[in-house]
Amino acid sequence: MVAVALLQLSTAGNGGLCGTRLTGMGNSRGGASHGVPRGLRRQSMTRCQSTTKEAKTNRNLLDNASNLLTNLLSGSALGSMPTAEGAVTDLFGRPLFFSLYDWFIEHGSVYRLAFGPKSFVVVSDPIVARYILRENAFSYDKGVLADILEPIMGKGLIPADLDTWKQRRRVIAPGFHSLFLEAMVKVFTNCSERTISKIESLLDNDASKGEEIELDLEAEFSSLALDIIGLGVFNYDFGSVTKESPVIKAVYGTLFEAEHRSTFYIPYWNLPLARWIVPRQRKFYGDLKVINDCLDELIRNARETREETDVEKLQQRDYSSLKDASLLRFLVDMRGADVDDRQLRDDLMTMLIAGHETTAAVLTWAVFLLAQNPSKMRKAQLEVDSILGQGKATYESIKKLEYMRLIVVESLRLYPQPPLLIRRSLKSDKLPGGYNGDGNGYEIPAGTDLFISVYNLHRSPYFWDRPNEFEPERFLVQKDSDTEGWAGFDPERSPGALYPNEIISDFAFLPFGGGPRKCVGDQFALMESTVALALLLQKFDVELRGSPDAVELVTGATIHTKNGLWCKLRRRA
Template sequence: MATSHLLHAPTILINGGLRFPTNCCTNVSPSPLCHSSTTIPTLNFRTKGKGPSIRCQSTGTDGPKTRNLLDNASNLLTNFLSGGNLGSMPVAEGAVSDLFSRPLFFALYDWFLEHGSVYKLAFGPKAFVVVSDPIVARHILRENPFSYDKGVLADILEPIMGKGLIPADVSTWKQRRRVIAPGFHALYLESMAKIFADCSARTIIKVEELLERQDLHGGKEIELDLEAEFSSLALDIIGLGIFNYDFGSVTKESPIIKAVYGTLFEAEHRSTFYIPYWKIPLARWLVPRQRKFQQDLKVINDCLDGLIRNAKETRQETDVEKLQQRDYVNLKDASLLRFLVDMRGADVDDRQLRDDLMTMLIAGHETTAAVLTWAVFLLAQNPSKMKKAQAEIDSVLGQERPTLESLKKLEFIRLIVVEALRLFPQPPLLIRRSLTSDLLPGGHKGNKDGYAIPAGTDIFISVYNLHRSPYFWDKPHEFEPERFLAQKKSEGIEGWAGFDPSRSPGALYPNEIISDFALLPFGGGPRKCVGDQFALMESTVALAMLLQKFDVELKGSPESVELVTGATIHTKNGLWCKLKKRSDIL
C-alpha cells in the first residue's frame, strides 16, 4: 500500500502507450558507456530456450533524436526562463513530442544513460532535476526529508485526499503518521493474513466455477483478464482491512464500487494531464467528467462518513499498548479504522479520518493490483521460475491457505513480488520540491562538489532508473528474483554501501536499508509508505494462492501487452491469460 508515494506522477506526464517491440535491436544489458544510444530497455522474455533475452525499442537513429519546431521552441523558452538556476548541472533538453509518444520515464532512462545520475530536464517554461542515484535519493528522502515537500503532487491530490498522508503538509503529516503507524503492528498484520487469504479465495472460487462451466462445454481452460481480477481483489482487501467494509467486488458491482473506480480514474487523469483545467472556475460543474467526479466523490465520502460514525458510536477508548494486544484473529472488527477511533488521545475530526481512509483506499488498491499483474506477466514468460514457485508452494502449503507463519517460509514467492516491483516500480517516479536551498551530492560519476539547487526546485526521483541502473544492479533488465539472496559489494562506488541482506535482520522483504537506497519500492526515510508490509504480504498471499491451484499462460505474445503509465505502470487493455487447473498438484 504505497501511501507515501502513489500517484507521484507530475502534471506534465501525458498518458501514453508503449507496445513492446517485435523487431528491434537485441541487447543483453545496456552499457553505461553507450551514451550515444537512444533505446528503451524493455523485457521481452523467450518462452522457449534456456533463458530470457532483452530487446530494446529504438527511439531514433544512431544519433540524438531530431527535434521539431515545437521541441526547439520549448527548449529556448526553458533556457530563457530557468536555464541559469541550475548552471553546473548537465542539461537534457526535453523533446515535448516525447510526452505524446511514450511514457516519460522511458525517456528519463535514455537521458540518464546520456547525461548521468543527476541532470536538469528542460520542458517548456519549467525545469526539473532528475535523480537516478541512490546516494542522492538517500540525501533527499532520509537525510533531509523535511527540507522537501510533495510540490505539485499535493496540488493534484488535495481535492481527492484532502490532508491524507500523501498530500499532507509536513506538520499535518507528522501528527497523522504518529497516530497511523502504530496501527500496522504485528498482531494486526497477522489477522490481515487471514483476510488476504479469505479474499483471495473468492477469486480462486470464481476461476474454478468458470473452469467448471467451460469443462461442460468441452473446454479445459479459460481466458481471463487477470489485471481486472487483481483490481477487484485488492479493493475487497482494502475495504475489509482498513475500514471493515466488504465491497464484494470480485463477484458483484454496486454504486460504491463504480464510484471508487471513477475516482481512481480521475486521480490518474489528473496526474497525467498537462494542463490542470479542473482548477478553472466552474469547471467542476461545466465539464461532464468533473461533474461525474464530484458525484463519485460524494458517494464514497458518504459511505466513509457512515463507517466513521458507526465506529465512533461503538468506541472503546484505550491506550495504544492495549490496542496492540487485542485478540485480532478473533476480533469481529480488526480494521485500522477501529484502531484509530479507539486510540486514546488521538481524537480527530471526521474530515481528517475520511482523508486518511480515502488516501489508503486509492493508494492501497492501485499499487497492489499492478504488482500482481506484472508478477504474473514476468512468471508467464519464465516457465521454469513458475514451476519453482509452485514447487515451493506445494512444499510449504500443500493445499492449505497461507498464514503469517507459512508466508515466512515462502521465500521465493516473496522475492518474486519484490523483483516485480524492481522492474515495474509503482510509481516509476517520486516527486519532491525543495523548501530551502540545498546542495545535492554529485552521486556516482557526478560532480564531486555536488549541485546547488535553490528553494522551489522540482525534483523527479526516478525509481525506474534506480531499479534498472547498470551501475548498481547486475543484468538490471532481467527477471532474477534470486538476485536478492546474495550480497553485492559496492565495487568502489564511493558513498554507496552495496547490497547486504544482513543490514536488516529479520526483514521478510528486501528494502531500501538492505540496498542502501538502490531499491525504493515504497520510498525511504521518514515519509516511507506506512503500509509497505501490508501491501507486500497481501501480494504474496494472493500470488501464492493463484499458483497453488492454476497454471497460467499469456493469451498472446508478450509483445501484445501494451504498457501505459499514470498513477502506476499498468496495461492498456488488460493482462489476458489462459488459466487451467494444475495437473501436477500433489
C-alpha cells in the same frame, strides 16, 4: 501549470519503443533497450525511425520553439549540473520515464531536465535519493503531487502538509503492527479464495473451452485488491470480485479521476464552475459523495462502538477473534488521537486509492514476468505445494515462502509503483554529486522540483547486475560496493525484514520510498500480494494468451496495461 504538465509527461503515455508495446524480458543488457529481445528491437527501431522521419519536418518548428524557450528562460540557477533539453516531441509517444532513463545513461545520475521555462532535477542515484528522502527529508515536500491529489485525498498522508503529516503519521503507523498484520493474513486469504472460486466456476461452466479459460487477470487483481482494502482498512465488504454496486462504481470512478488528474496537461478542474459545468467533474464529485457518505457511516458506526485505550494495549489485542479488526477500529479506539471525521475520511480515502493501485499492479506484472519464465513459475509452485499443501496461508507460512516473496519484490524492482517520486525543495540546498557526479555537489534554489526516478534506480547498470533481467534470487546475494558513499547490497543489514527494502540496498531499491515519509502500508501490500499470488499458483497454471509483445503499457499513478493482462488458466494436474 508547467509542473502539472511535466507530471503528466513523467507518468503518462503508451509504452514500449516508439510508444507502442511493452516487450518481454529478453537477454539484452544495459542501455535504453529496456530488456527488449534483439530481433524485435531491430524491427521496432526501423519502424520508429521511419515514423520519426515522416514526422520530423512537422515537429522541427515546434521543437525549435521549445528549445529556444529553454535556452532563454530556464537560466543557469542549477550551475554546473548536466542538462538534458527536452523537446516538445519528447512528450508524445512513450512514457517520459523511458526518456529519463536514456538521458540518465547520457548525462549521469543527477541532471537538469529543461522544458521551456521550467527546469526539473532528475535523480537516478541512491546516494542522492537517500539524502533527499532520509538525511534531509524535511527540507522537501510533495510539491505538484500534493496540488493534484489534495482535492481527492484532502489532508491524507500523501498530499498532507508537513505539520499534518507528522501528526497523522504518529497515529497511523502504529496501526500496521505485527498482530494486526497477522490477523490480516486471514482477510488476504479469504478474499483471494473468492477469486479462486470465481475462476473455478468459470472453468466448470464454460465446457465449450474444455480445460482452459481466458481471463483478464489485471481486472481480477483490481477487484481482489479493492475487497482487501475495504475489509482491512475500514471494515467494509465491497464484494467486487462477484458483484457490482454504486459504491464500487464510485470507487473506480474516483480512481480513474485521480489518474486523469495526474496525466493531464492543464488543471482545468480548478477553473471556476468546472465542477458543475464539465460532465466529467460533475460525475467525479458525485462519486466522491457516494464514497464519503459510505465512509461517514462507517466512521459513525466505529465511533458508536468505541473502546478507547492506549496504543500499547491496542497493539496487544487478539485481532484474530475481533469482529472488526480494521485499521479504522484502531484509529477510532486510540486514546489521545481524537480527530474530526473529515481527517479520518481523508486518511481512509488515501489508503483506499494508494493501497488498491499498488497491489493490483504488482500482481499483474508478477504474473506477466512469471508467464515468460516457466521454470521460475514451476519453482514457485513447488515452494507453495511444499509449504501450504492443501491448507490456508498463515503469517507463519508467509515467512517460509521465501521465493514467492522475492518474486513480488523483483516484480516491483522491474515495474516500480510509481516509477517516479516527486519532491520540491522548501529552501536552498546542496545535493551530493552521486555516482560519477560533481564531487562538490549541486546547489539548488528553493522551489526546485525534483523527480527521483525509481525506474532508473531499479534498472541502473551501475548498481545492479543484469538490471533488465527477471532474477528473484538476486536479493539473496551480497553485493559489495566500490562506490564512495554507497554501502552496497547486504541482505543482513535489516535483520528480521521479511522483504528486501531500502536499508538492505542502501536506497538503490525504493519500492515504497524511504525515510520518514515512506509508505506506512508497505508490509500490508507486500503480504497481500504474496498470499494472492501463492494461492493463484497453488491452483492454476498460467500463461499469456498471446505474445508478451502484445501487452501494451500505459501509466498513470502506476504502471499498468492498456487492454488488460489476458491469460490462459488451467487447473494444475
